[in-house]
Amino acid sequence: MRKLRMGMVGGGLGSFMGGVHRKAAALDGMIELVGGAFSSTEEKSKATGRSLYLNEDRCYGSFEEMILKEKQLPLGERIDFVTIVTPNHLHFEPAKMALENGFHVVCDKPMTLTVEQAKTIESLAKETGLLFALTHNYSGNAMVKQARQMIVNGDIGDIIKVQAHYLQGWMADELDEQASIKPWRADPTKSGIGGSLADIGTHADQLIRYITAMDITEIAADLGRIGEGRTLDNDGNLLFRMENGAKGSMTISQVAVGEENDLAIRVYGTKGSIKWEQENSTRLRVQFIGKPEQIYTPDGYGIYDNIREVSRVPKGHPEGYLEAFANIYKNFGTHLYTALENKTIEKPDYPTVHDGVKGVQFIYAAVESDKNNAAWTKPADF
Incomplete structure (x- = not known):
């Protein structure tokens, strides 16, 4: 070695x-x-x-x-x-x-x-x-992996609805001078056809696909380009359909004043639901029908053994961005x-690399949908 x-x-x-x-x-x-x-x-x-x-x-x-x-x-x-x-x-x-x-x-x-x-x-x-x-x-976070394992094992039943959002506010300070923030992020030749879609939307897309172990099959997107001379999206709302027929929604923004890095996902099944928030990443909230809400933590009760191996510190200690990245x-x-x-x-x-292709297809489908008044568009067509 x-x-x-x-x-x-x-x-x-x-x-x-x-x-x-x-x-x-x-x-x-x-x-x-x-x-x-x-x-x-x-x-x-x-x-x-x-x-x-x-x-x-x-x-x-x-x-x-x-x-x-x-x-x-x-x-x-x-x-x-x-x-x-x-x-x-x-x-x-x-x-x-x-x-x-x-x-x-x-x-x-x-x-x-x-x-x-x-x-x-x-x-x-x-x-x-x-x-x-x-x-x-x-997707390297321990509680994200716990959520995926619970869904794959059928703990919350068949998935019927998914909601996700990724909200930041760092672009709001300089809406009229977005090129001074990071010039390449405002330039389609350097950022691509997606602005916030590429930067944070792809994270939300991959998180949805990873946790549910399913693909998004259609997207209807209404994108915003807020600020003078803005050519790339910095805000948006999307509806989507998943391969099992479940429906979902996604909101992304980098002009949401007061938000720092609010990435969150909720998945609703026929037996229960899960909620995970990046800014409180060591807590996975699970609700089963007829039972009180349960809060799962790394190395806590109800955590699958393979997930315990992902967590790096004793329970009760902060664990987040760098540790998930390191995973x-x-x-x-x-x-x-x-x-x-x-x-x-x-x-x-x-x-x-497969996730890489899916991410770029997601960007293209959302931009195409937005051009056509939020018409339903299939990512796989691109």
Whole structure:
């Protein structure tokens, strides 16, 4: 056994997500960052490397240089996988080149700008047999996994209704100057055709699909572009239908004044219901017909044994964003270890390239529906 070697694309000095990925990957001691192409120039990349105490020879000026030079190193030295933490428009090319040159991939969401690009990455992953993880980190939370297990086991009966929302308010302060917040988020050539849809809507979509173990089959979307000159959505309401006939609704917004990171989901079945809130992530509220509300906590009563293994701290202690993020890396790393040993794993528990395709199809279907006065639209058609 040895540590898995990670190379990073993006995540230079001042990058929030770069720091999150590095902390999450390191939390279980199984992954080591050994190099990267952290910025747009070699000088900036090396400056980031120095701040992380890395060998400057492995801090590259571009992802192309990193992939080609790492490929030339002996198997015992080269990186095992590439982590991509760049803005949306810089996901596709590094992911494609990494797969083409034999490297496994971890990528931020959304996976690509277009459905065509997403399907190209999916085909490459299938052809090469390489692993691909998408960091929808909220599905790494222990109580989210408990909710999924309860639904899969039929504890709350057949699913009949799903409600989800993801509300933030950080864009409301500068509605007339949204380009100054993060220029690429207001630019369709860099963010893609979805604004809040891509940033937070894909998280809600993946959470719904993960917890219910079902796909969304149709979407009717009414999107808002609030603020002068706004071209991408920053608010929206969606209705959706699921593969078993259940109906649902989703609300997303980044101009909801006063909200910080309010991601929540409610699933209603024929025997009971579950409620989970990201801002109170160690509590899963469960209501069965004719019984008082029950509150499940990590390592508490009624938790499935495989879920206890996901929780990292004793009950009653805070556990949240970073730990859930780390579970994605841990499960990916465990799967990668088995692949390196030429073994198989039954079903990896982390978002994969398939989730990446589903996420981009969700964005396209919602935008198309909105263009057609909230007409019902099938994500699979894109």
